[in-house]
Amino acid sequence: MRQQHVPDRDRWIGWVGFAWVLAAVACVAGLYLIIKFGFIEVPSSNRYVTRTEPNVMVWAVTIGQAVGSIMLAVIFHMLHSIYQNSCDQLKSTTYVEAKEENIVVSEQRSGENGVRLTNVSPQSPLVKVLYAGCLVTRFNDETVGSVNDLAARIVKGPNKFEFQSPAGESATKWIHLKPDQPLLVQGELAKIPG
Secondary structure, three states: OOHHHOOOOOOOHHHHHHHHHHHHHHHHHHHHHHHHHOEEEEEOOOOOOEEEEEOHHHHHHHHHHHHHHHHHHHHHHHHHHHHHHHHHHHHHHHHHHHHHHHHHHHHOOOOOEEEEEEEEOOOOOOOOOOOOOOEEEEEOOEEOOOHHHHHHOOOOEEEEEEEEOOOOOEEEEEEEEOOOOOOOEEEEEEEOOO
């Protein structure tokens, strides 16, 4: 993935701003409604005397409207922060992988040994990435001489496979594995072509 394909981290900032403006308008409108209609005159036991009491319906509706709009704005703000963090992580991951791939190309030398895969089982965790005929040149930044080298160097989480396709095209792929996970592949020692 190249840098120009990274999403715009400020793409939804307008909607977040709109949600906060809506929340502010709801709070101001609620305050106005409480001042204007928040109290009612209620007759007392004496027919000629009234007393002022809060209008519960107006208070409940306006407070509920203000709290709801503030919660909506907070949710929009949180989702936008998550989106920005994802964009930042994607941008830094893309940069690191591109940098590592450039290093890999410069480090590969012809004449070194690798493992040419002769069989990849359909149950293998590598089946979606590697296939028979691929030449594994490095695994987790170390040279490999046998399938046993691959199994012995598995680390928990992402593992870096550097390989050449049967057509000779170099590639680097990251595959999530567990240390005790069987690879279910067969291969033989082969020289890396120049």
